[in-house]
Amino acid sequence: MAAVRDLRATEGAAPGDDDAVELGKRHLIQPWPYAGSVGAEARALIGEGDGIYITDNTGKRLIDGPAGMWCVNVGHRREELAKVMYDQAMALSYNTPWYTMNAPSAELAMRIAGHAPGDLGHVFYTTGGSSAVETALRFMQFYNNVRGRPEKKLILSRGGAYHGSTYLSASLNGRPRDRDWMDGADELVIKLSSPDPFRSPQGMSLAAFTDFLVEQFRDTVARVGADKIGAFVGEPVQASGGVVVPPDGYLKRIREICRDNDILYVSDEVVTGFGRLGHVFASGEVFGIDPDMITFAKGVTSGYFPLGGVIISERLLEELRRSNHPDAMFGHGLTYTSHPVGCAVALKNLDLLEESVLAHTQAVAPYFQAQLKTLEELPLVGEVRGLGLMGCVECVADRESKDPLQLDKDVGKRIDAHCHELGLLVRPLINMCVMSPPLIISREQIDDMVGILREGISRTMDDLRKEGVWRG
Template sequence: MLTNLDEHMRIERLEDLDRRHLIHPWTDLGAVRAQKPLIIDRAEGVHVYDVEGKRMIDGMGGMWCVNVGYGRDEIAEAMAAQAKRMCYFSPFTKNSTEPAIEFAHRIARYTPGDLNRVFFTTGGSTAVDSAIRFIHFYFSFLGQKEKRHIISRENAYHGSTYLTATISGKPGDKPNMRFATDIVHHLPAPNPYRRPDGMSLEAFGDQCVGDLERKILELGPETVACFVAEPLLASGGVIVPPPGYQRRTWEVCRKYGVLYVSDEVVTGFGRLGHVFASEPVFDIVPDVITSAKGLTSGYVPLGAFIVSDALYNQLLDAAGEGQMFANGFTYSSHPVACAAGLAALDILEREDICGHVREWGPYFREQLGTLADLDLVGDVRGSHFMVCVECVADKKTKEPCPSAWSVAKRVFERCRERGLMIRPLGNWIVLSPPLIIGKAEIDEAVTALRGAVRDVQGDLVREGVWRA
């Protein structure tokens, strides 16, 4: 039996090894030697526990992904059973496995229109990257090699491959990195909170839709391959575009022969109350949908892009003889991952988790909206179980908090003390809990966040850097 001293030594060892060997995503290299890693030891339902036994509501849902919650034996057992039967086989050329076939079939039941063709990848970044490669292949196949330009948006996030990092538009991710800037173009973010003073929401919507049309005409419709858009811009601050924006931009793409890629890596598999939100929430049937995260509820990496029959069927039979879509991954269609996805989808369906999100998501959003009465909070935005609280130095001018204040990081630490995990992003506090969260946990999370923001407000005033 471990003593308290043994346990203390174990934790110190893990912290030391972490600092010496692990490179974390999005690491502040100036602080990496001094920072103490937060080591999560176990999880159950909507809660995670660190190595010291501290229990916290996971307001992040892992990373937008643990949709059906932690500790689902059914998923773990499905993975184990598949691994025992056959852990892996190459997915290339004609090779296939039953879990991959069945999961593709199940996914196609939920996609809008004729989006029936599923290409499995290893995560969201490779899903978007592969979708773009497919689109470039498609136009080249049709003899339209000049159609290669990609339109995205500022504050968008689409991945971490070389191409998807270029398509992403978060300015804080750009320094010291290199990108394929010759074919990627970014529109202004469709963020109503940051629209010009005095401009109506309707006029701002017109401007945002016009931005897309003007860019297509500037580049020439014959050169533009696709518009890549998250229905709601997730890690770019949970930006909710003006009403009707998604449908109207889809119509612009149709008008000019530009393919529409709906990046549902975050919004898919229940986060907005539907397996896919494109059609039931935003009234669009895109040419391509990308997915990951909730695809397996985060239990194992998997991504996918789903393409329409209208596009894919043009490449088949005699027309496609000798042509090779040269894209794929060793772990595409991984049978263990697909088994996990099937089990996660079973839970989503059986427990009507999408219905639960439609019922309680508005309450989650409304309760977080009450934080707008705090002096440090400028905006609360989002939908259902994806919400952002934006902190500002001045509510009237919407002036952002200086980076030196480290507002969201401070709120993160204060939330941890109160039993809540949030995602800090600059001046943004992002919440995207497991979709099974109930009223009691919602109320607890909102109370904890309110107390944490109040604490940080007090700290800033005492330090003499801000006056409420």
């Protein structure tokens, strides 16, 4: 305890930045740590945020390229959200969802349902994206148990997918490094190919690749048996997998197979929801599908308060209400389900989206994509792809083989380090740089962001050449 006390500032004052870094090294376990540094590392200390910018502990102002973690959609330091948070906490800070309810959660459910496609009219709230996906899967299991189909529980997922960090949701993840040292419910999950056109077999047309993906899905259902498969879970755009935009028509065709085989289609909109693609939900508005469930989180409060949820089809609930087991209980809930503060913040956040942010996103997204695309002029860049205000720069050793730079797996981190020095925070993913700025970003700020990213990549190319890792 003496060591901790020594690091604390004078009584009544908060620790300084240097103290916070040292305290973090000694006592804070960071997300996704390596065994060699777990519980003994500090990461970049961020002190302030304002609009699309954040400021680190050295006073450097940075464009928040990832918008936190795909979530600060309306930007930092929105007084409207801070005030709502305070007002709701002073009115009602918490109520138990087991036998009471609150008004903000009911109003928010109504407004969310109004934006959802098809008959998705009911919301179950969670604390974030992982618990939202977990809830959707547990609901699928409950639904099939009540309907007398206890064997219909397998889950279809895809390579490149990311669906969360809880045990069942993480079992769906399709990025190899996510599972190298972690256990999962492998007996419940079947992995399919990623719908990534950039990584399609050489010489295969986009139409043929789409047919391959659909036939693989159809063949898997036939081989395993539709009576064994309970759900398919898919992101409309694979976010943490590298902003993988599926081929046109692919999602519609997968939806039809699910409908024909009574497989619940769960659209994971934790990233794409609440404005990232210019709409509250992308499933219907962008991709023309009506899932059985949609999961959401992140942008629902623009990251100001932890909140997530699942929107569930009226058809599914009606089937449960008509079942022969009216006393069957969906034994699932969270202490912070329907949290009044989170729901109040989400209501105000939705106001901001509806008033101007969604329209602004739709207007500025084509410029964002076009400017990012200019980075393909750089020889280290294999592809720039994206949709709405989410984009990915994928670096390769050479464009013909699309070798993802196996000689240096830290290319993304190298670029991020240079960009940090120049005034931009990047989301590095091995050989990729992901960008998903706050939705309020202007054209001029997009120019700044892309200009810094171009310089960061150029400096990285120089480093790799000097080290003999890459010839370029």
